[in-house]
Amino acid sequence: MAHRDDLPFVQDLRPLSKEQLAASIARQRGRKPTFAKPPPPPAAVSSTTTTPADDKQDENAPPGSSQSTLKKQLLGPSLLKSGQDNVDQSKVAEIIYEASKGSKYFINESRKDVELTKRIDRILKKKAALEKQDTSKDFKKTDELIAALELDRDLSQIVVHVDCDAFYASVEELDHPEFKKVPMAVGKGVLTTCNYEARKFGCRSGMAGHIALKLCPQLIFLPLNFTKYNAKAKEVREILARYDPRFEAASCDEAYLNITKYLEKHNMGAEEAVEQMRKEVFEHAKITVSAGIAPNARIAKICSNKNKPNGQFSILGDRSAVVAFMRALPVRKVNGIGRVFERELEAVGIKTLGDIYPVRGLLLKLFGQKAYEFLMSAFLGLGRTEIRPAEEYIRKSIGSESTFRDCEGTNNLRERLRKTAEDLEADLVKTELQGRTLALKIKLYTYEEAIRQKPLPYPIWKASDLYDYALPLLTKLEEEYKPMKLRLMGLRLTNISTRKKGAAGGNNFFKPIVIKKRKFGEEEEEEKWEEWPEEEFQKYDETGFQIPQEEEDIERDEEEMMYFDGLKSDDFLAVEGEGVEAVLETVKSEEEKKEEEVYWPCPICNQPQMPDDRTFNDHVDYCLSKQTIREAVRLGDEENEEGRVTPVPTRAEASASPEKSTINAIFKEYRQSGNQKNPLPSKRGRPKGKRRKT
DNA sequence: GCGGATCAC
């Protein structure tokens, strides 16, 4: 099927005006345009029988009401990351709201919105309480954190984020040039992506198909064809590899490159090289890409959205350029801050990253350690500079889930479970994986979700085992939600290991695998020892999309001015408190750091390590695990059962093994003594206030 | 360790 034939294909393909749009929607609904007046409030959350009859409740909802936030929510995840064109988002929001109202999906969104509002209330109460206390210590601690983070800032690398423009839609347009100038979307049910013509109407990736049709009645739908997209992605990657052979494919249509070496070798400027790369990609693969150029991955990612489509944007230079750029950035632009966190931050007065500074001392208690460190690191414009092939990241789970028409009744549900188990088995056969923990996920017809999981006595992968072990979980849920009516079922295995021959059985050929931490925690990396994956897992990524947005200038309060201006004048440290000064005086420029050549030698491999606790500890743990894994493999050889492969212990497990306690104790002591007396060679000494992370 | 929630794509 090339496209949907039942869709109207009008000759006039100009976007509708807002009035036309409204009229069009109204016609379909047999009513007059509704968005001229305030729309009705969301359906009552406690009731699942809400009907459009509820319409007449509250006609004057205030802007901050749950209705307004809900509308924003219904706009979909891609909206606020983008912002694009001349589409009137509030009108689009009204149309979506009107079209969604009363549906089960909508009612569930209302329920979630109410929960979130409650949580925000709790955060605000906490904030009010904090403001009555003396928080000077919290501010001081945070300034110490800032100083410590500054210490690790690395501006010497040049990282590029490459993002294909409306990838799936672009690929389809190559095969169907006739769709280039008309609104077109890929995917059914929800839009996986859509072309720029469709975006003019307010269509977005992730939007429900029938909603998109309301916004754009002439929208053309094409079915997904992953084989085609993967082939095209490969063509793009062939070019990227020329610029960084160790580039990182972040998804089907995104990649990170570290082009520092390339630039040195070819004596080129970053902008120039990336222009050339994008040109080569277009010549070779015939699709356009956008790129962001920056000192680290986090900023590069943000930059690649600035001049989309088919453009590039760079933030390079000194620290002040980076900090100034981050300051004005709406928090939602940062990877890891989604709609929910955005609302929580907004509630405490944080709209842009710059807004973080005045309240920095409250963030730890308001949002927890991880989010706190994440925010501070984002505020400073820090991010990872090490880019490595996706194959070096280890997978932690594998699952399969699917949506269907309402399914109820024990027999039907069991049949569904059987099918789900078979689907998962197929993937487990392909990947040669198995798992030791099984999770069953369900979504009720009300869109409420639940998960039940259980550790297994041994790793499984066969459909029959999956079914047998999942059945008790299903019956448990059936009891809880009786009578249970489902719209989705999924199975997922965690604690996974490979079934490949020779992986962990006897040939102890191991290589380090890096674990990606995606959310908070500054995209840190943590190393483990695992089998080298010989084969890339097939990916079924779907493309999200973002479009640049104008950033309004923010007003800076006095305190903020001091920080940023101080940064520029290069002695910003002096404006801060006493404790901070003490820490900050150890901050050196990159050049100074390099010149000093002060490292701590690893007691095991004797290689010089960066002189900070965390890096050093991690490295020692890494070396230790190398030792302990070797021992574990030797032991494991004798203990292995036929046909069942012992999973390689993780670093934590390895450290916890009693056999290794001696060596661990030695190095624990080593590290502790280092902590107290700093016997390790260091001209500069360790920064005060640097927390030890475990 | 489990279950719910959030996030990215």
Next chain:
DNA sequence: TATGGTGATCCGC
């Protein structure tokens, strides 16, 4: 008629 699938992380309990 009627809003996806895969994988990861974090938090509270």
